[in-house]
Amino acid sequence: MAYQALYRVWRPQTFIDVVGQEHVTKTLQNALLQQKISHAYLFSGPRGTGKTSAAKILAKAVNCEHSPVAEPCNECAACRGITDGTISDVLEFDAASNSRVEEMRDVLDKVKFAPTAVKYKVYIIDEVHMLSISAFNALLKTLEEPPKHVIFILATTEPHKIPLTIISRCQRFDFRRITAGSIVKRMKLIVDETGVDCEEQALQMIARAAEGGMRDALSLLDQAISFSQDRVTVEDALTVTGSVSQGFLYKLAHAFQEKDVASGLEALEELLFHGKDPARFIEDLILFYRDLLLYKTAPNLEESLERVTLDNEFQKMAETIPTEQIYLMIDQLNKTQQEMRWTNHPRIFLEVAIVKLCQIETKHSDQAAPGQISQLLAKIEQLEDDLRQLKTNGIQAAQEAPAPVQKTAPRTSRKGFQPAVGKINEVLKLATKNDINQIKSNWAEMRSRLMKSHAALLNEAEPVAASSTAFILKFKHEIHCQMAMDNNRFIETVMSALQELTGHRFTILGVPEDQWLSIREGFLSHQHAEDGEGKDSQEGEQPHISEAKKLFGAEFVEVID
Structure with missing residues (x-):
């Protein structure tokens, strides 16, 4: 049999396998047990977070021969048929390639017929936001009052493009981005089951690059396994994801701290020579200084570090770089990241940013040398003595001087307006x-x-x-x-x-x-x-x-x- 990608082999078959969406799966399981199934659902959220998988699991659970159940058994004929795609009563409809009203009407014409193999007909419409306005209008009435044997499940990554009349007729579930920790935990299970040797730090690197999508994480893991020899290392993960190694980030940070513009530009040249993505690089640099700031202000929260691994060099750097300088560097990097999104020449902005970061301490340094602090304190003491002396002399002079003649105030003591x-x-x-x-x-x-x-x-x-x-x-x-x-x-x-x-x-x-x-x-x-x-x-x-x-x-x- 032909090789299948990891995300296809390890696609969730039960609600418990859907990672990071407990708020959705728990609600659906309770509804299944209480037999309070709605006629229409809307699953929205980022890519690779389990929307279509959860829809197929729900289709199996409502049609399972052992229902009502919280999880499909995946053993009965209905569950196996839905998993294999051989039961026509469960239809996956791709709205991206069938967006016209004619295709939608062709589907809706078959809604009124009773299911042939299972209890419920389930229509899973993926990327539903791609439907045309006419197709939405054709779906509207059927979606509001479908036959009792029909369930609609709509999935989308852009819910704002769906008409509100459609959304109001569905139970909406928002799928969240999956945390890096949950992705790493799932990938550990997969590599243990498949027998692949993989470093944990490499898995963390892949999970961070996936940006909350399990499918993206498994695709990157698949690439890293193919790229590596016998063991997936951190270098393999860096090569596949386009991220920058921690040692390279140390090199740049030292160049910024020592105000060495030449070393910083040479490091950037080396980075681009190895084909690293400039957008990924500046994101890594921002996260590096973010971790540096968090460790400097809250050293006990090691689990909050997202980009770096805690070592001696990182701890030493956290002790030497002032907090105010980290603020300024993150602010400058963030501005550069915003500018790079709208240009065809990101390298120029990166070079300018490195020059500015190398000079930022000289321009914004707020730490005075010990000698300067001593001089400032001495001047403050001298000014206080002078002020004290002036007050004393002023009081003595007032006591020795004859009482001044009371002069008439230029204005009358009467208050308010005095009419003529x-x-x-x-x-x-x-x-x-x-x-x-x-x-x-x-x-x-x-x-x-x-x-x-x-x-x-x-x-x-x-x-x-x-x-x-x-x-x-x-x-x-x-x-x-x-x-x-x-x-x-x-x-x-x-x-x-x-x-x-x-x-x-x-x-x-x-x-x-x-x-x-x-x-x-x-x-x-x-x-x-x-x-x-x-x-x-x-x-x-x-x-x-x-x-x-x-x-x-x-x-x-x-x-x-």
Whole structure:
């Protein structure tokens, strides 16, 4: 019989053989035992993580002659027939090569027929995201309400390309990338069963290069076995995977640490000469410094080291390289990796990165020599002594010097805005209803001509009294009043705008609302005393009512008790 690849020979035949997907297999096993099988499933995840294998195992488990069972027996006629592919009721449909609606309709036309050899018809549609929109539409209704004897299992690596109407009709299971430890454990079982001699470190190298895919790992292992003579060594694994040896990484790290650009570029030339992949190389270098950082900060977590094997040289290097320098080097390597993804000349970026890494310590060194630290500490002590002496001399001089003459502050001690009460009273004496109405009727038009910043100051302000030459502007908040009255440009702009609209130039007198009430009451009381409003008092009319009638007209004043 012709040779079969390892991933085909060792394809999982039971749920327990599906590595690293316990969250999926446990759920499916419980559903099988409880006989709660759904009519449609969606298996999504990266390549080589067991989606199609799990689909075939599920097809065998639901049709096993001993069902309900958590695992297919793989011995009955149904299990053997599904494994061999001789039972037509279990159909594997490749959507990548049959994406048209005609092929999908041909499959769906046979759904309504009962199975001939087993209990359930199972349709496994692989790479379902490759179906056309018409094919998805043809599948939609059948997928929602298929006959009781039909189960659909959809598998895909790109679930985002599947219409949401399809996804909502399926039970979705997301397959994860398999950890390197799980892959190594599975490969150890395979090499022990096949009798292949293989170094454990070589298996770890292959598992890391597989990037979470068991099929990729077994394909690389197959290549390494074919490449090796009698024993799969680390060098064989490095050659097959394109990775870089740990000794080569040490050589580059020493070149970076010693700022030897020539040695770094020579090492890169040697690397490329041996056909190593630049993308794989920079990933190895990033993981090397990642392991260096983790070991330096948490030396007890040896199992967290992903790229290197712990030895004396690695421990010595971890002691000599500062943590801050490792941060900078990882950051520079990451930037270079991003740039290399979009270029046809990765070698240039690698050479530039090596030059920068060799110079990074001189540019970003934050460790001062012991002599420099001593000088800095001496300067700090001297500055502290000088400061202490200045404070002492300042206190003595203040005690010996005669008391300075108390000078009047340039500003009054009164807090808040102080309105011009005298000018306001003068306006109130000469205020007329026509003048205030003239200003109020043009107030909105005047505000529309102002800048936004000036108009904003008038949001909660209104004219309350006016004479022929000035008007009183009441502000709700004192801070707004002060901001407006201190802004000469604002005052001039408002006065000019009113002059254009009314033909008269009015002086603005600002006053906060709370002060305006007291000023007005004081003016009315004083005016009443001067004018001798005894008659009004005898007749029972209050002074402020009389003054209001004089200001606004008796016909506009309504007295409410």
